[in-house]
Amino acid sequence: MGTNQTQISDEYVTGNSSGVGGGISDVYGEDSATLDQLVTPWVTSVASGYTLMRDPRYNKGLAFTDKERDAHYITGLLPPVVLSQDVQERKVMHNLRQYTVPLQRYMALMDLQERNERLFYKLLIDNVEELLPVVYTPTVGEACQKYGSIYRRPQGLYISLKEKGKILEVLKNWPQRGIQVIVVTDGERILGLGDLGCQGMGIPVGKLSLYTALGGIRPSACLPITIDVGTNNEKLLNNEFYIGLKQKRANGEEYAEFLQEFMCAVKQNYGEKVLVQFEDFANHHAFELLSKYCSSHLVFNDDIQGTASVVLAGLIAAQKVLGKSLADHTFLFLGAGEAGTGIAELIALKISKETGKPIDETRKKIWLVDSKGLIVSERKESLQHFKQPWAHDHKPVKELLAAVNAIKPTVLIGTSGVGKTFTKEVVEAMATLNEKPLILALSNPTSQAECTAEEAYTWTKGRAIFASGSPFDPVQYDGKKFTPGQANNCYIFPGLGLGLIMSGAIRVRDDMLLAASEALASQVTEENFANGLIYPPFANIRKISANIAASVGAKTYELG
Template identity: 50%
Template sequence: MFIKPQSGINRCYQYFLSRRSITMAHEKIKTTTTSDKMTTSRYPTGYDLLLDPRANKGTAFSIDERQLCRIHGLLPPTVSTPRLQVERFMENLRNMPDDLSRYISLNALQDLNEKLFYRVAMEHTQEVMPLVYTPTVGLACQKYGLIFSKPKGLFISILDKGHVYDVLRNWPIDDVRAVVVTDGERILGLGDLGCNGMGIPVGKLSLYTALAGVRPQYCLPITLDVGTNNEHFLNDKYYLGLRNKRVTGKEYDDFVDEFMQAIVKRFGQQCLIQFEDFANHNAFRFLKKYRDLYCTFNDDIQGTASVAVAGILSSTRITGAKLADSRFVFYGAGEASIGISDLLVVAMEREGLSAEQARKNIFLVDSKGLIVKNRPAGGLSEEKLRYAHEHEPITNLIDIIRTIKPAYLIGAAGQGPAFTREILELMASINKHPVIFALSNPTSKAECTAREAYETTKGQCVFASGSPFPNVEYNGKTYVPGQGNNSYIFPGIGLAIVTCNIRHIPDELFYLAAKTLSEQVGDEDLKVGLVYPPLEKIRDVSRKIAVSLAEYAYEKNLAALYPRPNNLEEFIQSQQYAVEYEDIVPPRWDWSNKTLAKL
């Protein structure tokens, strides 16, 4: 029977013949002759296609594709649309018993069908982001030894010292442009989780793609395992990391040095290295040590600073007061608080203050109380000393607020509820619109809830938090608490870096990102208390941040991509990851040249 040349069956037959010819030519069909029979291994099938998360479409493969790729019969006969796939997944997700189960389900989808995973994340950002990252990722890290199923990054242990580059060579993709690395010593507000901290870089890089469109193949999560001081995990039979106390000192520093050098050797000088959840004593010195040598930043210091300052800039449109005329009290004096303070100084310099004058408006509170010069309890680190005032020591937070009378109360201590009813009432008595930021993660570590803040201040406050809180109905008005999550900042910064090859990341870029983010907050957002744009707009917001940073980078000769694109926004948008499935164009056998050609 003659088969029409344009029919799907004929294309399938041509594809079959071409695969058979190529396979035979490369001797991939092994034959064994015995006395009475010949046995031949099976032809290559398309089953591997369904196991490749970047190529798999699941039930969305068309009938032609199923025949041409030899997966016909491996799937149910109905062809689904991508929209129906999303609806089916979300229906299952919502019926699961708890958020950890939902986290596991989303990870399984990412392992199975990458484009569908990101389509789900992009179309249901508000619902999915708290499951992919904070607050659920904190619980996932604590349970990591139980739920680990498939590698999504690299584990490099102190036992690999001297061979870090060899471990990096095991990663199958050469074009890596963004690395997120942790050593697990200070995961969120949960402390030392050791190897279990891998959930953080995996989650961060998922947001790079979902929220900014950085292509997932460019991203590599890494955990540096140097041990843990957490006795619970050292005695946990399911713990997957090294069972020894943390390595410190010169051996640790040499290991991190080797890692940084190996990244550049393997992936190039423009590869972004984002530090996550290192302990304070290491985070500040690594930032100072590496920032002028590598394309690197610390998200806990600089990313948190940028998103917080964006919220502060937005809040001035509600309070009507300039930053230079306001006082700030930070509950906590670690990476986040000092990072925010340093970037606030940059913002106040834009309003005409000197750095020294700006620091006089900022007051830090640590576990020993208000940070002052000549503190009786002992010395201060270099970072804290910048904000030490000539003031009598005060240990109680409410007494500090009574004395300082701040317009802004910002929590980043990770110690849980600290902004009591009495403190919130005091802030409302001092200010018409007190600004209350409870930034500690996860939710259990927040300094107060959105409801507590709005109800205690009688709806007067401007509120934002690190973890999401539901809307609050109070006195006939709906308040929408803003989530001051770093995910508003680092994906856009990453997008700018990987598309324009930005070599170094000065503080000015983080101020510019904060300013750009605050400009995306509309008047309607402010009316309901939002100091950040709705999460549904975050992909567009990330692109605008990337464009602003790219323009600055080209002005300051920080970008290595040449020639400069004529239209940076169009160029960056063209580089963003798309979740639409690609049509599979099968090869055909060109009989004249005996080669494969595209149809």
């Protein structure tokens, strides 16, 4: 271990590592750090004794063995009992289950992450179905709304306008060097909750927890970042506990320059192989950032491309249940923002590849409704650029219900960020038009879902194939149990990210997203189909992510 120690220290002190090798090596000796060993392998910043126990990355709490306690000068600093990690896990789960308020569970889990990172991830991995809704959607949404009040210790890196001109220096303040994935938000469109400013930090933190728990990326290689350019949320601006800059959002040139400085600093500091995931930016910035940086950085937008890939996977899988090919469907979206147009585009691309028809042609099977009604050619001039490809010939239609009756979709997809918009009439109309209507209520968190699982099954008399962005419990209807799927991008981004990193990719291509969709769809079993599911259960998510990563890696290799 002596060699290992020298190597770790040198690299840490000189910062001499490229850190972007693409592989997942044990850069900081973490895999071996808490093994039984006589030489302390920690770098200068993590010594031993009390300091060691206060470092969440290395702390094991009562699981330190007597030998480790002696070797690392912590004997006496802990009560005498030695508990295995399994016992610790049972204890924490027992304690968590005492909390009835989801936000309390969230806070308890964040405290654990701050105290004993290994135990946190062990818990998350072993209890993924129970804990995903706590550290992630929907509870993370509430946490962001109340972030100022529940804030205890900082998580992630805050880059505010105050740091203009010195973003690179700020990046260097982060204690880890070998960063492989960054999830970044500017907090302007947090889930379907709107502008939460700096309090959006909960989202990158939550997403990166899943990179580790679901995708196996080491925690020290993950960097959550919140860019604070102000907020237009008056409630936050007037809240004495608000943690961000108390000013209106910077926009236009000032915003673009700041983001440009950030993206350059990221590449300069971490190299070309660091993956940057854009998360929960508002439409007006999301599309622009993606198109600006997709040819110079390894970037993808989770809300546009991750969501698209997961929905496409569900649709590919649904072909088996419905006995129809993608090209045989007619799609109607409520919501023409990042998720809506992103999904629509990937579906059109997939059908184009399957049928050999040009994409302009395959787009015609896909219709979108925004706040002003059905998107039709007549509106083209006044549409934002990302909506324009979806302006087809049709007379204007104002309401969703009328659009359903006019377009006669086989698939209805909600991406509007507005809850309760799939009304009884809309869902019943889908059931009248289709033997098995496919209904996806994708907006998050639960309060913003277009309809609930119970509504979808009840209003279609149990005929709907339903999935949602936020989780819903199984529903009993007419003596039968219906289990809804969760069409959430967390099926995709951990595996996609792992595949990109493993293969040393330097750009993200649509073909990689398609490969991820195919890989996910292929893991839905006959048994899942028999239960009406178009996504595999989360219980196997690490295996699922690994398979997605393998497919993405293979595609990357194939693309050269």
